[in-house]
Amino acid sequence: MIKHCTFHVDCMNIDIRFSPEAGKGGKFLFLGNEALIRGCLESGVGFIAQYPGTPTSDIGETFKDILEQQPDLNEYIIHHWSVNEAVATSSCAGAAWAGIRALNPMKHVGMNVASDALHAITLAGPNPGALVLVVGSDPGSLGSHHEQNERFFTWMHHTPMIEPHSPQECHDWIKLAFDLSEKYDLPIYFRTSTRSAHSRGEVEIGDFKLPPKKKGEFFRSTDKYCSLPPYAINNHVRLYQRIEKVTKDVHSFGLNKIYPGNARTGIISYGIPFGYSLEALHLLSLDEVPILKLGMTYPLNDDEIVNFIKDLDKVIVVEELEAFLEMNVRAIAQKYRISIPIIGSEVFPKFNEFSTGLVASCIAKITGKNPGTRIQKSQDAFNAYKAKIPSRFPTFCPGCPERAMIMAIKKATHDLADPKTIIAGDIGCYVMGLNPPLRISDFIICMSGGLSAAIGLSKKTTDKIIALIGDSTLMHTGLPVIVDAIANEANVLLVIFDNRWVAMTGHQPPVGKGKIQFEPLLASMGVSWIKTVDPFEVDKTVRMIEDGLKQGGLKVIICQRECALMAKRVYDAERRKLKASGTQYACDKYQVYNCVLCERCTEMLSCPAMRRTRDELTGDTVMSIDEDRCSCCSVCYQVCPHNRIKKTAYNPHLGTKLELRRIEPQ
Amino acid sequence: MTGSTDTRILNVVIVGTAGQGVITLKRLIEFIAAEEDYEGIFGSEMHGLAQREGAISSHCRLQKKKSGNLRDNIFSPIICYGDADLYIGFEPVEVLRNGMFASDKTTFVVNDRTIPPILVTAGKETYPTIDEIRSILIEYSKDPRKVQFLNATELAIKEFDDAQKMNMIMFGFAMATATSILGFRMETCEKVVRRELRDADANIAAIKLGLERAKQLIKK
Numbered sequence: 082m083i084k085h086c087t088f089h090v091d092c093m094n095i096d097i098r099f100s101p102e103a104g105k106g107g108k109f110l111f112l113g114n115e116a117l118i119r120g121c122l123e124s125g126v127g128f129i130a131q132y133p134g135t136p137t138s139d140i141g142e143t144f145k146d147i148l149e150q151q152p153d154l155n156e157y158i159i160h161h162w163s164v165n166e167a168v169a170t171s172s173c174a175g176a177a178w179a180g181i182r183a184l185n186p187m188k189h190v191g192m193n194v195a196s197d198a199l200h201a202i203t204l205a206g207p208n209p210g211a212l213v214l215v216v217g218s219d220p221g222s223l224g225s226h227h228e229q230n231e232r233f234f235t236w237m238h239h240t241p242m243i244e245p246h247s248p249q250e251c252h253d254w255i256k257l258a259f260d261l262s263e264k265y266d267l268p269i270y271f272r273t274s275t276r277s278a279h280s281r282g283e284v285e286i287g288d289f290k291l292p293p294k295k296k297g298e299f300f301r302s303t304d305k306y307c308s309l310p311p312y313a314i315n316n317h318v319r320l321y322q323r324i325e326k327v328t329k330d331v332h333s334f335g336l337n338k339i340y341p342g343n344a345r346t347g348i349i350s351y352g353i354p355f356g357y358s359l360e361a362l363h364l365l366s367l368d369e370v371p372i373l374k375l376g377m378t379y380p381l382n383d384d385e386i387v388n389f390i391k392d393l394d395k396v397i398v399v400e401e402l403e404a405f406l407e408m409n410v411r412a413i414a415q416k417y418r419i420s421i422p423i424i425g426s427e428v429f430p431k432f433n434e435f436s437t438g439l440v441a442s443c444i445a446k447i448t449g450k451n452p453g454t455r456i457q458k459s460q461d462a463f464n465a466y467k468a469k470i471p472s473r474f475p476t477f478c479p480g481c482p483e484r485a486m487i488m489a490i491k492k493a494t495h496d497l498a499d500p501k502t503i504i505a506g507d508i509g510c511y512v513m514g515l516n517p518p519l520r521i522s523d524f525i526i527c528m529s530g531g532l533s534a535a536i537g538l539s540k541k542t543t544d545k546i547i548a549l550i551g552d553s554t555l556m557h558t559g560l561p562v563i564v565d566a567i568a569n570e571a572n573v574l575l576v577i578f579d580n581r582w583v584a585m586t587g588h589q590p591p592v593g594k595g596k597i598q599f600e601p602l603l604a605s606m607g608v609s610w611i612k613t614v615d616p617f618e619v620d621k622t623v624r625m626i627e628d629g630l631k632q633g634g635l636k637v638i639i640c641q642r643e644c645a646l647m648a649k650r651v652y653d654a655e656r657r658k659l660k661a662s663g664t665q666y667a668c669d670k671y672q673v674y675n676c677v678l679c680e681r682c683t684e685m686l687s688c689p690a691m692r693r694t695r696d697e698l699t700g701d702t703v704m705s706i707d708e709d710r711c712s713c714c715s716v717c718y719q720v721c722p723h724n725r726i727k728k729t730a731y732n733p734h735l736g737t738k739l740e741l742r743r744i745e746p747q
Numbered sequence: 748m749t750g751s752t753d754t755r756i757l758n759v760v761i762v763g764t765a766g767q768g769v770i771t772l773k774r775l776i777e778f779i780a781a782e783e784d785y786e787g788i789f790g791s792e793m794h795g796l797a798q799r800e801g802a803i804s805s806h807c808r809l810q811k812k813k814s815g816n817l818r819d820n821i822f823s824p825i826i827c828y829g830d831a832d833l834y835i836g837f838e839p840v841e842v843l844r845n846g847m848f849a850s851d852k853t854t855f856v857v858n859d860r861t862i863p864p865i866l867v868t869a870g871k872e873t874y875p876t877i878d879e880i881r882s883i884l885i886e887y888s889k890d891p892r893k894v895q896f897l898n899a900t901e902l903a904i905k906e907f908d909d910a911q912k913m914n915m916i917m918f919g920f921a922m923a924t925a926t927s928i929l930g931f932r933m934e935t936c937e938k939v940v941r942r943e944l945r946d947a948d949a950n951i952a953a954i955k956l957g958l959e960r961a962k963q964l965i966k967k
Contacts (some may be wrong), residue, residue: 110781110788223793246822247789280791280824281777340817356823363818364827438828438847455850459829463847466883470843471872473764473864475801513799518869660908683869689800693868702870709910 095150099143101289111284113277114140116248117215118147119286120255126184127292128176130161130169132557133586134188135224136217136278141186141589157291164592165528165557166191167198170214174202177210178306179297182259186215188224189231190527194558196234199268201308203238204316206266206323210297213258214240218274220401221434226508226525228432230402235270235379239324242270242379243336244352248282254376256287257334265323270379274401276353276434328380336376337385344369346448347389349410350399351375354435358399361441365450378406386413390421397447398425401435474516479690480645480712483578485616487514487521488685488716490547490576492619493626497521500630502545503538505531509551510585510644511578518687522549529558536562536571545630547574552599553583553591560606566635567607574629574636580644588647599639610636617642619719649712669713670729676704677725682717691717753811754819756787757928758826762804762845763837764862768914769793771944772835773805775918779931779939786813791824800865804845833928835921837914838862839880839896846883854893854928855884856921858913860900895924897960903953912953915940919957923965933958 098109099122111119118140121129131141144160159176163169166187173183187195195214202212222228235242243258245251251273258269304312331337340359348370350358355374362370373389375381390396390410398407407425414423428443429435438456445452477484494502506512506522507529515522526534532548539546550559555577566573579599583589603611610632614622622640629636659666673691682691690710694703706717706726718726759776763769770792777788787810793803806825813820829850836842836857849855859877866872875883877896884894897920903912922929922936936954941947 110777112792275793276791276824279793280789281774282789282824283781353824359818359822360827368818436825436827437823441827455829456827459847459850462849462887466843466846469875469879469883470840471864471867471874473800473802473840473844474866475765475799476865478799510799517866518871657908678870680870683865687865687869689862689865689868691868692863693870709904 096146098286099147100151103286104288105286107286108283109286110281111248111252112139112279112281113245113248113251113273114279115143116252116284117245117255117271117273118143119284120252121184121259122147123287123290124256124259125182125290125292126259127157127181127297128159128161128173128183129186130163130172130176130183131186132163132166132169132191132194133583133589134191134217135586136219136273136275137186137188137215138586138589140215142587154291156294162589162592166194170195170202171198173212174198174205174207176297177207177212179299180209181297182211182213182263182292183207184213184215186217189216189218189229190225190227192216192231192234193229194528196238199234199240200238203240203268204308204313204320205306206316206319207262207268208266209300211259211262212268213255213262213271214268215255215271215273217278218272218402220274223275223434226512226527228402230405232272232378232405233403238268239320240268240270240379241265241324241327241377242272243376244272244378245277245376246352246355246374247277248280248284250376251277252284252286254336257336261327261334265327267323267327272352272378274353280353324380328382331377331380331382332385334377338374338376339389340372340374342369342371344371345394346370346397347393347395348372348397348399348444349375349386349389349406351378351406354399354401354440357435357437357440358444360437361444364437364441364453364456365445365448367444367448367450375406379409381406381409381413383413383416386410387417387419390414390419391417393421395421395447396423397444398423399429399435399440399443400425403431474513476513476516476519476687476689477510478645478649478712479688479710480649480714481510482580482616482640482642482645482714483511483514484686484688485619485642485714485716486576486578486622486640487511487519488720489616489619489622489626491519491521491685492720493623493630494545494547500545502547502630503535503542505535505538505546505548505573507531507548507550507554508585509549509554509578510580511549511551514549518684528554529562532559532562532566532573532575535573536566536569539572540569545574546572547576547626547630549576549578551578551584552580556592556597563603563606563608563635571635572633574626574638577637577639579639579641582644582647584644584646588644603637608635608637610634611639612637613639613641615642616640617714617716619716645712645714652712669715670708671706671711671713671715671718672727672729673704673706674725674727677723678702678704679723681722682720682726685720686717688717751811754814755810756821757809757833758831758848759807759809759833759835759928760804760826760831760845760848761807761835761837762802762841763858763914764841765799765801765803767803767837768911769803769805769837772914772918773807775939775943776807776809776929778943779935780809782935782939783931785809785811787811787821789821789824800862802841802844804841806848833921833925835917837917839877840864840874843875843880843883849884849887851888853887854895854925856895856897856917856924857884858899858917859896860898860913895920895961895964897957897964899957902956902960906956907949907953909949912949915950915953916957916960919954919959920961921957922954923958923961
């Protein structure tokens with residue numbers, strides 16, 4: 082029987098799934114990420130550090146909640162929001178070197194940043210403690226700027242890789258990962274995906290285990306911890322010894338499993354694609370096809386692979402993105418002179434996310450089976466009306482201060498044409514400015530890649546350049562780029578969105594929130610032209626951008642206003658509270674009257690609270706504002722050249738005036 | 748416990764736009780199913796970038812009793828093309844966007860409040876009419892009873908002064924429209940809502956309102 086979490090009623094608001102009260106044999110529903118957190122709490126984890134990034138942000142949020150709900154745990158467990166992934170990984174290594182079990186979650190592209198640190202840490206090894214990395218991959222780029230296959234890092238660093246399929250495996254295997262990390266003195270690469278991290282299923286849990294309460298101890302060992310020749314070469318030798326030991330022992334971990342069958346064709350898969358494969362086979366009435374499900378996808382053990390493939394006529398490798406497993410399986414087959422066809426990336430796509438339907442179609446193609454009429458019919462039906470579906474790009478929320486700033490940039494530069502202006506985009510909510518109809522961001526590279534590229538551009542073009550960056554991205558990697566821009570005298574206008582949250586990944590507090598003041602910080606770095614503006618003051622913002630573009634060198638505009646999602650949450654709650662208590666209140670309301678359809682607001686703002694409908698009687702196009710979605714930022718009201726947006730006047734006699742929360746100037 | 752021998756896999760697709768409560772409803776359905784001792788529960792949801800007015804879809808897969816034949820059970824958190832039993836649509840055009848999971852066996856319950864994508868508002872693309880969407884969906888089963896629209900957002904604003912309650916109205920509406928798919932007991936729903944959601948009284952009232960509306964429509 083499954084028992085469940087109790088969020089708001091029992092146990093004084095403690096989520097019982099993460100408390101010591103729930104113990105061995107208890108069954109609960111968990112998301113993959115939640116299950117691995119429970120696993121950590123049963124493994125004696127003492128330190129967690131991460132930079133937020135989908136699909137791993139909620140790991141940190143849940144840890145923060147747990148520590149808030151159960152304050153006693155703070156004596157045992159520390160969670161950090163780190164400034165970036167390299168810092169987080171090294172922080173975790175530090176804790177591990179004090180004998181602690183450390184957890185380091187990151188998204189797939191976070192590994193690019195962490196890799197520099199991780200290579201040296203792997204050479205050294207995390208002992209006497211343990212280090213487990215949770216790397217959230219994202220085939221299909223469902224929550225990322227691209228779908229890079231970061232599995233190849235495991236090969237380069239020699240970090241054993243575990244890939245779970247279900248929440249139960251997330252729970253069980255993360256516990257194993259800590260044991261392996263400790264036993265083999267290697268960081269363990271625990272690779273989830275957007276699907277496995279955010280799929281919910283039943284998990285049988287074990288008993289809570291806390292780390293020691295007393296502090297750990299660091300024992301000096303130049304040989305082990307210093308990655309510099311000659312120690313680095315010795316550690317490289319030691320690294321091969323460690324990973325070869327893991328390779329030899331793989332079978333004893335219980336991670337790899339065969340689903341038997343008598344067919345002469347077999348499948349090798351892992352994680353979520355294993356689930357697609359099994360269901361696809363069932364759909365094709367191919368239940369006799371044996372499957373080797375790999376829980377450890379690096380390193381592979383020769384014997385395990387050979388034993389599975391040696392009696393088959395054909396092997397199908399089902400894996401998302403680049404052919405990592407296929408390549409390794411091929412190498413083993415070649416080594417043992419097994420010459421059967423190994424089919425993978427030549428039939429399966431090397432890009433985008435898989436699905437049961439897609440895997441079924443590919444297996445059907447390979448085996449000559451009919452993929453079934455239902456799959457075909459449903460796809461045909463869908464294709465018949467697909468063209469009628471309007472596209473829906475993510476965009477700025479109603480009342481987003483970033484939309485207001487982007488509109489001001491368009492206005493100040495006459496739609497980027499006069500003066501000709503290049504927009505250097507970056508990673509954060511502001512990437513959505515590149516979607517139509519705004520189309521503002523001329524390139525996106527990586528965290529702080531915008532200002533970095535702007536430095537080169539500014540030296541080799543005569544165009545004006547505006548670089549965009551968020552407060553959290555600025556802290557992540559942006560500050561060194563500012564130093565570079567000043568030192569190399571780049572001519573760029575930098576807009577910093579200070580919205581007080583890491584908004585894109587679900588509103589984590591940026592590192593240093595409330596402690597770091599941007600203006601004095603930038604001034605001390607040598608920026609001489611720094612202005613702070615509320616983007617809802619449209620004319621002032623436009624003038625400031627015009628002014629900034631006329632100056633030389635690096636100029637900074639700090640766009641200061643809280644994220645509209647957070648502000649509206651507070652606003653709606655207050656409004657309901659006032660209403661419930663019977664207090665009189667007034668709030669602004671914006672309405673469209675007799676719109677002349679000049680399209681100024683739709684092109685400049687494209688606010689989703691704005692609606693275009695057709696009057697059924699007259700057939701005329703009517704513009705309106707959805708009252709429940711509008712967050713009263715007033716920007717459309719300020720922008721309309723024909724004054725067709727009216728503001729319902731606030732009547733002070735009504736009593737309390739309710740306003741969206743403003744950021745008070747510091 | 749109930750001695751059920753029902754090993755069918757029920758596939759529910761919940762779609763809408765960011766912030767409408769797609770994930771909340773999926774979580775609720777899974778917790779209710781668990782409370783009613785369903786043995787197979789697996790489903791995927793979207794977090795992160797899909798926020799910010801983007802399209803959101805969640806798949807919820809339920810099985811009362813696991814089959815003795817291993818390969819008859821749920822292994823994938825997402826549904827195969829054509830295999831959805833029920834769509835709960837918080838936004839009409841989002842049902843079409845995820846249409847590849849529908850077939851002749853599918854029932855659709857859809858909130859009629861449109862959230863126009865920005866290119867529609869900008870006059871660059873057109874949004875199909877509700878009638879057009881309705882006839883596309885009816886085409887699957889040729890059975891108009893399997894396609895039900897409800898003015899759930901309008902009801903939520905009118906009855907609860909909170910457009911968000913649309914999601915629970917739609918849940919109630921779906922339960923009464925597709926009883927063989929979401930056959931939960933109201934007591935279980937109430938118990939789980941009280942445990943999992945804030946503002947429980949209003950949410951329960953919203954579920955009941957949805958149930959009633961569906962019953963009225965069935966009578967007609």
